[in-house]
Amino acid sequence: MFEKRITIFSGHYGSGKTNIAVNFSLSLKKLYEKVSVYDLDIVNPYFRTVDAVNTLNNGGVELVVSPFAETNVDIPAMNSASYKMIHDKSARAVVDLGGDDRGALALGRFCEGIKEENDYYMVFVYNPYRPETKTIDGAFEILTEIERVSKIKFNAIAANPNLGVETTPETVYRGIEIAEELSKKIDLPILFTAVEKSVLLNSDEKRINTRILPIELIKYGNWI
Amino acid sequence: MAEKVLMKGNEALAEAAIMAGCRYYFGYPITPQTEVAAYMAKRMPKIGGTFLQAESEIAAINMVIGVSSCGYRVMTSSSSPGISLKSEGISYLAGCELPALIVNVQRGGPGLGGIQPSQSDYFQATKGGGHGDYKLIVLAPASVQEMVSLTFKGFDLADKYRMQSMILADGTMGQMMEPVSLDLGEVKEYAKPWATTGTSKHEGRNIINSLSLSPAQLEQWNIDRYEKYKIVERDEVMFEEFMMEDAEICIVAFGIAARVSKNAIMTARAKGIKVGMIRPITLWPFPKDALNKAADKVKAFLSVELNMGQMIDDVKLAINCKKPVYLCNRTGGVIMTPDEILTSLEKIEKGEAKAW
Numbered sequence: 001m002f003e004k005r006i007t008i009f010s011g012h013y014g015s016g017k018t019n020i021a022v023n024f025s026l027s028l029k030k031l032y033e034k035v036s037v038y039d040l041d042i043v044n045p046y047f048r049t050v051d052a053v054n055t056l057n058n059g060g061v062e063l064v065v066s067p068f069a070e071t072n073v074d075i076p077a078m079n080s081a082s083y084k085m086i087h088d089k090s091a092r093a094v095v096d097l098g099g100d101d102r103g104a105l106a107l108g109r110f111c112e113g114i115k116e117e118n119d120y121y122m123v124f125v126y127n128p129y130r131p132e133t134k135t136i137d138g139a140f141e142i143l144t145e146i147e148r149v150s151k152i153k154f155n156a157i158a159a160n161p162n163l164g165v166e167t168t169p170e171t172v173y174r175g176i177e178i179a180e181e182l183s184k185k186i187d188l189p190i191l192f193t194a195v196e197k198s199v200l201l202n203s204d205e206k207r208i209n210t211r212i213l214p215i216e217l218i219k220y221g222n223w224i
Numbered sequence: 225m226a227e228k229v230l231m232k233g234n235e236a237l238a239e240a241a242i243m244a245g246c247r248y249y250f251g252y253p254i255t256p257q258t259e260v261a262a263y264m265a266k267r268m269p270k271i272g273g274t275f276l277q278a279e280s281e282i283a284a285i286n287m288v289i290g291v292s293s294c295g296y297r298v299m300t301s302s303s304s305p306g307i308s309l310k311s312e313g314i315s316y317l318a319g320c321e322l323p324a325l326i327v328n329v330q331r332g333g334p335g336l337g338g339i340q341p342s343q344s345d346y347f348q349a350t351k352g353g354g355h356g357d358y359k360l361i362v363l364a365p366a367s368v369q370e371m372v373s374l375t376f377k378g379f380d381l382a383d384k385y386r387m388q389s390m391i392l393a394d395g396t397m398g399q400m401m402e403p404v405s406l407d408l409g410e411v412k413e414y415a416k417p418w419a420t421t422g423t424s425k426h427e428g429r430n431i432i433n434s435l436s437l438s439p440a441q442l443e444q445w446n447i448d449r450y451e452k453y454k455i456v457e458r459d460e461v462m463f464e465e466f467m468m469e470d471a472e473i474c475i476v477a478f479g480i481a482a483r484v485s486k487n488a489i490m491t492a493r494a495k496g497i498k499v500g501m502i503r504p505i506t507l508w509p510f511p512k513d514a515l516n517k518a519a520d521k522v523k524a525f526l527s528v529e530l531n532m533g534q535m536i537d538d539v540k541l542a543i544n545c546k547k548p549v550y551l552c553n554r555t556g557g558v559i560m561t562p563d564e565i566l567t568s569l570e571k572i573e574k575g576e577a578k579a580w
Contacts, residue, residue, distance in 0.1 A: 045399065071331070102262075164403050165402070208309065
């Protein structure tokens with residue numbers, strides 16, 4: 001799951017891309033010296049990678065994000081340093097895209113470089129407990145819309161079956177079954193399943209049956 | 225019970241509106257409520273409904289007037305500056321006694337302000353942002369589940385009383401994700417003999433109008449409407465009491481501020497401070513009686529708000545200034561931490577706090 005130089009996380013909004021990108025990059029850092037997270041989210045005003053900037057920096061991961069993220073500047077901006085993701089081939093790149101086709105639009109300008117190098121995972125982050133992607137058809141519709149604007153085809157799925165704070169091991173097992181159905185239908189492998197750490201402690205890993213990315217949730221505030 | 229799904233506050237609200245029978249939505253994008261419009265744009269065409277992105281907020285609210293006149297459930301949504309633009313139309317809706325649901329996912333103000341969460345439109349919502357003698361039913365969700373249940377309730381109350389309901393949420397409620405159940409029960413249908421459905425469907429002409437040619441008649445309309453408001457104040461108050469049984473200090477907070485307060489209450493209790501909370505769910509009608517009753521038991525009130533101190537005036541009125549009322553607040557898009565509330569509580573305990 002860590003083989004490719006560039007790993008792009010895309011998918012339906014609210015499917016968990018940011019939490020996955022942050023945790024994935026910290027795991028990646030254990031294997032590679034230089035790891036950068038590129039926040040290309042041009043959609044979300046709140047709940048961004050910047051909330052995890054200290055966690056990332058303490059873990060030795062660089063965060064490339066618009067200086068306007070989580071300020072009052074309400075424009076879809078990207079950091080100009082984002083081009084490093086294709087130019088600096090000595091570093092591993094993890095890309096956090098905004099949700100749906102609207103968010104995936106930001107990838108368009110990088111797609112030629114990414115395809116030319118051809119060393120990437122384009123990952124469809126999938127939470128079957130999101131109502132619009134509950135059915136395989138719903139998920140497929142969003143997946144196709146994203147591919148149309150990002151100009152890159154998905155080549156892997158990351159299952160992220162969760163119901164927020166109410167997630168149980170059963171939630172995860174049932175969710176994986178749906179993700180496997182999607183995997184069969186579109187003929188893409190499940191790269192890993194993301195499972196929140198406390199849920200993972202109580203889970204039977206054999207029943208998860210894919211590789212696992214343990215997730216430590218980004219702390220957004222102690223009111224949640 | 226239906227299986228739960230994970231939803232963002234804004235989309236959960238939009239879905240609840242659809243489930244409540246709303247098939248007409250008119251909006252205009254503004255952060256942090258844009259997902260409402262985006263969700264409606266996607267869903268409405270699939271179910272034979274109408275989504276229309278108006279050319280402005282003013283146009284959107286006037287489209288609401290049109291559809292409501294015809295007797296259909298209709299909604300518009302925006303965030304603070306957009307609600308200011310809609311305020312004229314809201315006053316017209318009130319004058320015409322047309323049911324509608326208006327959603328305000330608040331951001332920092334005044335003016336263009338910012339895009340981070342705020343509760344500084346409390347006055348605008350509860351005291352009338354538009355002109356004239358009128359009231360809105362103002363519902364304040366404190367979870368994604370309540371974004372759903374109060375949207376459903378808002379439509380029901382609007383039809384029941386021929387009034388306008390407002391969901392007064394804040395940016396965090398709109399943007400945060402939580403598990404929700406969309407099992408909302410039956411939609412209650414209300415007869416609308418006043419609606420302009422065509423003379424084949426009603427006798428004579430139905431006229432929807434807020435203009436009166438006679439001052440005496442206009443006065444009577446206002447008096448009649450306020451009689452109705454009295455019934456709403458008597459029958460429709462909603463609030464939550466939290467750890468109030470033995471409380472000596474009563475926090476009053478709604479929405480996101482109530483969630484931070486709950487955290488602070490747990491810490492304060494562990495430190496021996498007996499504190500509870502009354503969380504208004506309806507900001508109008510305001511839970512006056514509950515607060516007034518609490519005033520006979522507690523020694524002080526602490527109003528926790530994301531503004532410069534707005535609801536605190538209603539707290540003082542509700543308790544007839546029987547007990548001191550203190551304020552703990554942040555504004556401009558900043559959310560207070562539980563520690564800041566704890567500090568306020570400790571100051572009240574030590575007699576170091578200054579009453580409002």
